[in-house]
Amino acid sequence: xxxxxxxxxxxxxxxxxxxxxxxxxxxxxxxxxxxxxxxxxxxxxxxxxxxxxxxxxxxxxxxxxxxxxxxxxxxxxxxxxxxxxxxxxxxxxxxxxxxxxxxxxxxxxxxxxxxxxxxxxxxxxxxxxxxxxxxxxxxxxxxxxxxxxxxxxxxxxxxxxxxxxxxxxxxxxxxxxxxxxxxxxxxxxxxxxxxxxxxxxxxxxxxxxxxxxxxxxxxxxxxxxxxxxxxxxxxxxxxxxxxxxxxxxxxxxxxxxxxxxx
Numbered sequence: 001x002x003x004x005x006x007x008x009x010x011x012x013x014x015x016x017x018x019x020x021x022x023x024x025x026x027x028x029x030x031x032x033x034x035x036x037x038x039x040x041x042x043x044x045x046x047x048x049x050x051x052x053x054x055x056x057x058x059x060x061x062x063x064x065x066x067x068x069x070x071x072x073x074x075x076x077x078x079x080x081x082x083x084x085x086x087x088x089x090x091x092x093x094x095x096x097x098x099x100x101x102x103x104x105x106x107x108x109x110x111x112x113x114x115x116x117x118x119x120x121x122x123x124x125x126x127x128x129x130x131x132x133x134x135x136x137x138x139x140x141x142x143x144x145x146x147x148x149x150x151x152x153x154x155x156x157x158x159x160x161x162x163x164x165x166x167x168x169x170x171x172x173x174x175x176x177x178x179x180x181x182x183x184x185x186x187x188x189x190x191x192x193x194x195x196x197x198x199x200x201x202x203x204x205x206x207x208x209x210x211x212x213x214x215x216x217x218x219x220x221x222x223x224x225x226x227x228x229x230x231x232x233x234x235x236x237x238x239x240x241x242x243x244x245x246x247x248x249x250x251x252x253x254x255x256x257x258x259x260x261x262x
Contacts, residue, residue, distance in 0.1 A: 068148070069099065069100050070149050070151075071098060071099065071100055071103060071144050071145075071146045071149055071150075071151040072098065072099040072100075072151060073096060073097075073098060073142060073144060073151050073152070073153040074096075074097040074098060074099055075095075075096060075097045076094065076095075076096045076142045076153040076154070076155050077094065077095050077096070077155065078092055078093065078094050078095075078140075078155055078157060079092065079093035079094070079095070080092070081155070081156065081157055081158060082157075082158050082159075082160060082186055083157070083158070083159045083160075083186075084159070084160065084161065084162065084186055084236060084237065084238050084240070085159050085160065085161045085236065085238065085240040085242075086236055086237075086238025086239045086240030087135070087159065087238050088133040088134070088135050089130060089133055089134040089135070089157075090129060090130055090133050090134075091127055091128065091129045091130065092127065092128055092130070092134070092157065093125065093126070093127045093128075094108060094125065094126055094127075094128065094140070094142070094155065095124065095125045096124055096125070096142055096153075097124060098124070098144060100146070102146060103121050103144055103145065103146045103147075104121065104145050104146055104147040105121065105144070105145045106119050106120075106121065106123075106142065106143065106144045106145070107119060107142075107143050108126060108128060108140055108141065108142050108143075109140065109141050109143070110128070110138055110139065110140035110141065111130075111134065111136075111138045112130040112131055112132055112133070112134055113128055113130065113140075128140075134157065135159065136159055137156065137157065137158045137159050138156075138157050139154050139155070139156050139157075140154065140155050140157065141153070141154050141155075142154075142155070158188070160186040160187055160188055161186070161209050161236060161240065161242060162184040162185055162186050162187070162236065163184070163185050163187060163190060163192050163206070163207065163208040163261075164179050164180075164182040164183065164184050164185075164205070164206065164207040164208070165182055165183055165192065165194050165196070165204070165205065165206045165207075165259070166181070166182035166183050166204075166205050167196055167197060167198040167199070167202045167203070167204060167205070168181070168182070168202055168203065168205055169201050169202055169203070170203065170248070174230060174232060174246055175232060176232070176233075176234050176235040176236075179207050179232070179234055179244065179246065180236065180237055182205060182207065184237075189212060190208040190209070190212040190213065190215050190261065191215075191261055191262050192206075192260075192261045193258065193259065193260045193261065194258075194259055195256065195257070195258050195259070196249075196254070196256070196257050196258075196259050197255065197256045197257075198249065198252060198253055198254050198255065199253055199255075200252070200253050201252055201253065202252055202253065203248050203249045203251075203252050204219075204225075204226075204248070204249035204254065204259065205246070205247065205248055205249075206226065206246075206247045206259075206261060207234070207244050207245065207246045207247070208244065208245055209242050209243070209244055209245075210231060210242070210243040210244055210245050211242070211243070214229070214245070215229075215245070215247065215261050215262065216261070216262050217247070217259060217260070217261055218259070218260040218262075219249075219254070219257050219258075219259055220257045220258060221258075224250075225249055225250060225251075225254075225259075226247040226248065226249055226250065227247065227248050227249070227250055228247075229245035229246055229247045230245075230246050231243055231244070231245060231246075232244055232246055
């Protein structure tokens with residue numbers, strides 16, 4: 001029989017059995033994904049670990065972390081929040097509501113607070129006493145702690161002088177008694193709006209603190225209608241003294257009209 005040459009190598013070298021030290025060929029494509037693994041549930045606690053939260057070292061801590069509710073102060077109110085300048089407050093009540101009951105401490109702080117120590121964890125109201133008495137606008141803060149997170153909310157207590165309006169004849173003297181006979185609104189600015197109904201021989205009057213500047217008026221949508229103001233030293237119903245501007249309408253008996261003050 002004649003010799004046959006089919007380019008068959010004289011030998012084949014299998015991996016790990018020796019052979020040359022040539023460069024390995026490229027990695028072939030990935031094969032198809034296998035079926036998912038199966039875990040027996042529930043897993044034993046010793047087989048569970050938490051990654052990314054260093055303080056968590058066991059399953060109970062992990063559950064606590066997942067169920068944790070951040071404390072929120074839903075409301076923080078005072079039994080009265082607006083006073084007239086000249087008043088002196090020795091005590092004031094506060095009320096509040098939280099989104100959870102599991103807290104570790106709560107306290108109210110503010111100017112002249114005498115009883116602003118720990119309030120206990122169950123109460124949701126407290127009456128604070130002041131030493132010395134409270135006489136100026138102030139801010140009080142409720143702070144709540146659940147051992148993990150602190151929540152805080154402010155409440156402003158305001159002391160204002162009033163703005164005054166009304167209908168009256170021209171008095172013998174424009175003084176504090178006359179201004180105090182008008183309708184009062186406690187507020188921080190001179191701006192206001194009201195409805196006037198000046199009858200026979202009566203005028204529209206308006207008064208506010210001089211420190212708030214000169215006011216502008218609209219009567220029924222039209223600018224003007226008031227004379228230039230006079231200035232008096234005004235003592236309010238609480239004994240507080242301040243210079244005031246007092247305005248009088250140019251005409252009497254103007255009937256029902258809306259007045260806007262800016």
